[in-house]
Amino acid sequence: MSGAPVVDVKGLWTVYGDLVVHRDLDFSVMPGEVVSLVGGSGSGKTTLLRQILGLERPHRGSIRVFGVPLHTCDPGLFKKIRKRWGVLFQHGALYSALSVFDNIALPLRELHAFDADFIRDIVMVKLDAVGMDKRHASTMPADLSGGMIKRVALARALVLEPELVFLDEPTAGLDPDRSEAFVKLVRDLHIKLNFTVVMATHDLDTMVSVSDRIAVLADQKVVVCGRLDEVVRYDHPFIRDFFLGERGRRALSAAPALQTN
Amino acid sequence: MQQTASKPVRDPDVQVTAAGDGAHVIHLSGAWDIRALESRGRTLQSALRDAARSTDADWDLTQIQRFDHIGAMLVWRTWGRCRPSRLQLKREHEIFFGACESAAAVASSPAAPDRFPLLLALGRGVWAVTGHVLEMLQLFGQLLIDAATVVRQPLLRPWREFSAAIYKIGAQALGITALVGFLIGVVLSYLSAEQLRLVGADVFIVNILGIGIVRELGPVVCSILVAGRSGSAITAQLGVMRVTEELDALSVMGISNTLRLILPKMAAIAVALPLLVLWTSGVALVGGAVSAKAELGMSFFQFFSALPAAVPEVNLWLGVGKAVVFGVLIALIACHFGLRIQPNTESLAAGTTRSVVTSITAVIVADAIIAVIFSDVGWS
Ligand SMILES: Nc1ncnc2c1ncn2[C@@H]1O[C@H](COP(=O)(O)OP(=O)(O)OP(=O)(O)O)[C@@H](O)[C@H]1O
Ligand SMILES: [Mg+2]
Numbered sequence: 139m140s141g142a143p144v145v146d147v148k149g150l151w152t153v154y155g156d157l158v159v160h161r162d163l164d165f166s167v168m169p170g171e172v173v174s175l176v177g178g179s180g181s182g183k184t185t186l187l188r189q190i191l192g193l194e195r196p197h198r199g200s201i202r203v204f205g206v207p208l209h210t211c212d213p214g215l216f217k218k219i220r221k222r223w224g225v226l227f228q229h230g231a232l233y234s235a236l237s238v239f240d241n242i243a244l245p246l247r248e249l250h251a252f253d254a255d256f257i258r259d260i261v262m263v264k265l266d267a268v269g270m271d272k273r274h275a276s277t278m279p280a281d282l283s284g285g286m287i288k289r290v291a292l293a294r295a296l297v298l299e300p301e302l303v304f305l306d307e308p309t310a311g312l313d314p315d316r317s318e319a320f321v322k323l324v325r326d327l328h329i330k331l332n333f334t335v336v337m338a339t340h341d342l343d344t345m346v347s348v349s350d351r352i353a354v355l356a357d358q359k360v361v362v363c364g365r366l367d368e369v370v371r372y373d374h375p376f377i378r379d380f381f382l383g384e385r386g387r388r389a390l391s392a393a394p395a396l397q398t399n
Numbered sequence: 400m401q402q403t404a405s406k407p408v409r410d411p412d413v414q415v416t417a418a419g420d421g422a423h424v425i426h427l428s429g430a431w432d433i434r435a436l437e438s439r440g441r442t443l444q445s446a447l448r449d450a451a452r453s454t455d456a457d458w459d460l461t462q463i464q465r466f467d468h469i470g471a472m473l474v475w476r477t478w479g480r481c482r483p484s485r486l487q488l489k490r491e492h493e494i495f496f497g498a499c500e501s502a503a504a505v506a507s508s509p510a511a512p513d514r515f516p517l518l519l520a521l522g523r524g525v526w527a528v529t530g531h532v533l534e535m536l537q538l539f540g541q542l543l544i545d546a547a548t549v550v551r552q553p554l555l556r557p558w559r560e561f562s563a564a565i566y567k568i569g570a571q572a573l574g575i576t577a578l579v580g581f582l583i584g585v586v587l588s589y590l591s592a593e594q595l596r597l598v599g600a601d602v603f604i605v606n607i608l609g610i611g612i613v614r615e616l617g618p619v620v621c622s623i624l625v626a627g628r629s630g631s632a633i634t635a636q637l638g639v640m641r642v643t644e645e646l647d648a649l650s651v652m653g654i655s656n657t658l659r660l661i662l663p664k665m666a667a668i669a670v671a672l673p674l675l676v677l678w679t680s681g682v683a684l685v686g687g688a689v690s691a692k693a694e695l696g697m698s699f700f701q702f703f704s705a706l707p708a709a710v711p712e713v714n715l716w717l718g719v720g721k722a723v724v725f726g727v728l729i730a731l732i733a734c735h736f737g738l739r740i741q742p743n744t745e746s747l748a749a750g751t752t753r754s755v756v757t758s759i760t761a762v763i764v765a766d767a768i769i770a771v772i773f774s775d776v777g778w779s
Contacts, residue, residue, distance in 0.1 A: 222434075233744075235743045235746070259472050260472055278741075278743060299433045
C-alpha cells in the first residue's frame with residue numbers, strides 16, 4: 139500500500155474545560171490498512187473518531203481526510219467527503235423510526251439517483267453481505283438483538299461503497315462467538331472491497347486478528363503506532379498491563395505475527 | 400474502490416461493436432462505481448438497455464477501471480438477473496456479481512387492496528377508541544389500588560416525587576397562567592363594558608365577569624394550559640423512559656411504575672390544578688377590574704365589594720371541583736399515552752401530540768357535561 143495517508147492528524151489538542159483529552163496527538167492511516175485504536179476507557183478514542191469525522195472541532199491542530207483539511211475546507215467539498223466514508227457508531231445509531239430496510243435504503247435514496255426497485259436490490263445485496271436474513275428487512279430496530287443491530291449498522295455504513303470505514307467498538311456487547319463472526323465479516327469485506335478501516339476497540343482478540351497496525355492511545359497521545367510485535371515490545375505501563383497481562387498473553391499466543399519470533 | 404490507478408480514470412461508457420459473425424460485442428469501460436453513477440445512473444441504465452436489445456451479445460467488462468456493487472447491480476439488472484453466456488470479466492470484479500447472485504432479490508408481493516376501505520377505517524377507529532378507553536379504565540383502577548396500598552403502608556408514600564411534581568406542574572406555571580388570566584380578564588371586561596354601556600347596565604359587569612371567570616373561563620383556560628404544558632411533559636418523559644428501557648429497569652427492581660411514576664403525578668395535578676385555577680381566576684378578576692376602571696370608571700373597591708353578592712360561593716367550589724376532575728383526566732390521558740409509546744422516536748412524537756390533543760378535547764367535553772349537570776346551581 140502506497141500513496142498519501144487517508145487520515146492524517148497532526149498536533150491535535152482536545153480540551154473540555156480543564157480536561158485535556160488529547161495533547162499534541164499525531165495519527166495517520168495509509169490507504170487499505172486496518173488500524174486499531176486502543177486505549178483505556180475514557181482515553182479519548184471516541185472523541186478522536188468524532189474529531190476525524192468532523193462532528194467536533196479540535197482545539198488546535200490539523201486533521202486531513204483524503205488529503206483535505208476538514209475543518210477549513212469549504213462545505214461543499216466536506217459534503218462530498220462525507221459520502222466517501224462509512225461509520226459504525228458505538229451503539230449502532232440506527233434510526234429507530236425506520237425499519238431495517240429503510241435504514242439501509244436511506245443514504246441511497248438521499249442521492250436521488252436510483253429508482254426504488256434498484257435500491258431494493260442493493261439493500262438486499264448489503265443485507266446478504268452482512269449475513270442478515272431477508273426476513274428481518276421489515277423489522278424495527280427496537281426488535282433486533284445487539285448483534286443484529288451491529289450487522290445492520292455495518293450494512294448501512296457500507297451501502298455507499300465507502301473507501302474509508304470507521305468502527306467504534308464494533309464488538310462491544312457481543313458474545314465471543316458473535317464478535318468473532320463479526321470480526322471475520324469485517325475482515326472478509328475488507329479483503330474483498332479493499333477499503334481502509336479505522337477501528338476503536340477494547341477487545342484484544344478482535345484487534346489481534348484483523349489489524350495491520352495498532353495505535354495505542356495513552357497519556358493523551360498516540361504513544362506508539364505499529365505492527366503488533368512492535369507495539370508489544372514498546373515499554374509503557376499501559377501496554378504492559380493491556381498486552382502482557384494474562385488475558386493479553388492468551389490472545390497474543392493465538393496471533394500469527396508473534397509466533398514467528 | 401481501485402484508486403491509485405496509474406491511468407487516469409475515465410467516465411463510464413457503453414460501446415457496441417459488431418463482431419465478424421454478425422454478433423455484437425458490448426464494451427463497458429471507465430469507472431462504474433457509485434461516485435460515477437450517482438450523476439449518470441439513469442442515462443447509463445437506458446444506454447445499457449438499448450445495447451442489450453440483441454439477445455446474443457458478447458459482454459466485455461475488462462475495460463472497467465473501477466467497479467462496485469452499485470455498478471454490478473446496474474449491469475446485473477440489464478442482464479435480467481442471470482449471467483449472459485458470453486462474458487469477459489476481470490477476476491477481481493467477480494465478487495460483485497457473486498454478491499448479486501447470492502442475494503437474488505425476492506420480489507415482495509404488494510398487499511392486496513382492502514375491499515371496503517371506509518367501513519374498515521370506521522371499524523378500526525371504533526376499535527382503537529374502545530381500546531384506549533378500556534386501557535385508561537384499567538390504569539385508573541390500578542391507580543386506585545396503588546392509592547389504597549399507599550394509605551395502608553405510609554412507608555411507600557412517594558413524597559419526594561409528589562413534591563417535585565407539585566413544583567413543576569404548579570409553581571412553575573404561576574407566571575404563564577397569571578399572564579393569560581390577566582389578559583383574558585382585560586379583554587372580556589372591555590368587550591362587556593362596551594355592550595353594557597349601551598343599555599346603561601354598567602353594574603352588571605361584576606356579574607358577567609364574576610360568573611364567567613370563576614365558573615367557566617378560569618378552570619377551562621387553566622386546564623388547557625396545564626394540559627399543554629405538563630400533559631405533554633409527562634407523556635414525553637414516560638415515552639423516553641420506554642425508549643431507554645428505564646421503565647423496564649424499574650419493573651425488574653420490583654418498583655411499580657404506576658406507584659412511583661404515575662400516582663404522584665396524578666395526585667400532584669389533582670392538587671396543583673385547583674390551586675392554579677384559583678390563582679388564574681383571581682388574576683383574571685383583577686384584570687377585569689382594571690379594565691372596568693378604565694372603561695366604566697368603576698373603582699376597585701366598588702368592583703370587589705359587589706362580587707360576593709353577584710357570585711354565590713357555590714360557583715367557586717364548582718370551579719375548584721371541575722379543576723380536580725380536569726386534573727385527573729389530564730394526568731390519566733398523559734400517562735396512558737406515555738405508557739403506550741413504542742421504543743422509537745416516531746411513536747414518541749405521535750404519542751405526545753395525541754396526548755395533548757386528547758386531553759384538551761377531554762377537558763372541553765367534560766366541561767360541557769358538567770355544565771349540563773349543574774345547570775341550575777349557583778345563580779343569585
Ligand atoms: N462533550 C464532552 N464534554 C466534556 N467531556 C467530554 C465530552 N466528550 C468526551 N468527554 C471526556 O473525554 C474523555 C474521553 O471520552 P471518550 O468517549 O473519547 O472515551 P473512550 O476512549 O471512547 O472511552 P470508552 O472506551 O469507554 O468508549 C472522557 O473523560 C470524557 O469524559
Ligand atoms: Mg468510546
